[in-house]
Amino acid sequence: MEIKKVTIIGLGALGILFGNHLAKRMPKDDLRIIADEKRIQKYKNEHVYCNGEKCDFHYVTPDETCEPADLLIFTVKYEGLHEAIQAVKNHVDENTIILSALNGITSETIIGRTFGRDRVLFSVAQGMDAVKVGNKLTYDHMGMLVFGDQKSGIMSESVKCVAAFFEKMDFPYQVDTKMDKRLWGKFMLNVGVNQTVAVFNSNYGEIQREGEARETMIAAMREVIALSEYEGIHLTEADLNYWLSVLATLSPDGKPSMAQDVEARRYSEVELFAGTVLELGENYHISTPVNKKLYDTIKSIESSY
Structure with a gap:
């Protein structure tokens, strides 16, 4: 066809x-x-x-x-x-x-x-x-x-x-x-970058350089790596580094959709990201404190709309 x-x-x-x-x-x-x-x-x-x-x-x-x-x-x-x-x-x-x-x-x-x-x-x-x-x-x-x-x-x-x-x-x-692993890898990236940039009210440049925002992003991504084992996907640090290399190519002045939503006072996709991580963490009895903090912060921001 x-x-x-x-x-x-x-x-x-x-x-x-x-x-x-x-x-x-x-x-x-x-x-x-x-x-x-x-x-x-x-x-x-x-x-x-x-x-x-x-x-x-x-x-x-x-x-x-x-x-x-x-x-x-x-x-x-x-x-x-x-x-x-x-x-x-x-x-x-x-x-x-x-x-x-x-x-x-x-x-x-x-x-x-x-x-x-x-x-x-x-x-x-x-x-x-x-x-x-x-x-x-x-x-x-x-x-x-x-x-x-x-x-x-x-x-x-x-x-x-x-x-x-x-x-x-x-x-x-x-x-x-191997699209199942690619989907989970992109999910891992979104969980890290979308939520972190929104919470830090910043842009890609903020998480491309060393500092608290980048550390927060990577910690949130590692919680997804832990969960992926229980889903049979088996993400690794190599996958994390691949997606960080993708992130490094983006314009420092750009920003992901969730940060744009927060700036415009629109409700975000936090349930799709941290919400999913928290639900999976509960199912598998895995602690996900970084995503819990990101989730609570974004929900607090949205409660002021």
Whole structure:
């Protein structure tokens, strides 16, 4: 199968980043951005910008009938996932391949319950330093999408198909045949960097240099390493160092989504990060004091909204 029709749901940082790249390389009608009528009107009136450039997107509402997507990409926040699953139903048939760029380790399973696990590839968005303020996105590094099959050690036709499409689109990507470990590695990074930068009210530069913030971040990540053993993932210090090397490539002035949420006084994905760590720690009787402190601090910040 050749991918021709692509649908993206979620016009946050990643939705704009991916959509802007693809929109320059595809026929306009072949790339659909799903949004409700109110959001579409806002996008059309105020426009959406990527690195100062106005994006030219083709918007569709969830109710519009259309050809199913060959590739469907979820770029919503976790709290909007269930609504998004309902919104994309006109875009999914038996041939649709689904990628989820959401943070955390559960979105693929949730999407798979509705559309079938065999249609959903594991994927991780990494290496981007995009910052979205209002309707404007800026970034220095686009990063890449890493994806692969849910079962380790194989490369399905769906994976090959997406790789061929991204190659044609000059879209940065990598195929990984051990995506369960990659998902947990990205989760470990998010647990550390997202929460620490938010709590320290800082940016990537703060945790790229030695100091209390970096120590806090690494300690939070090591709690995920301990939990991964009980989940059969077996993260190691080598994995931690790999993700620290990814972090080192980002613009020091950039900041992760949770820090942007806290600055904008929006509720964050703390339940997805520290909340998950605390729940797993309780299940396995493992102490997770660093994540408990981060969780309590962020919840305290949010209680003042």
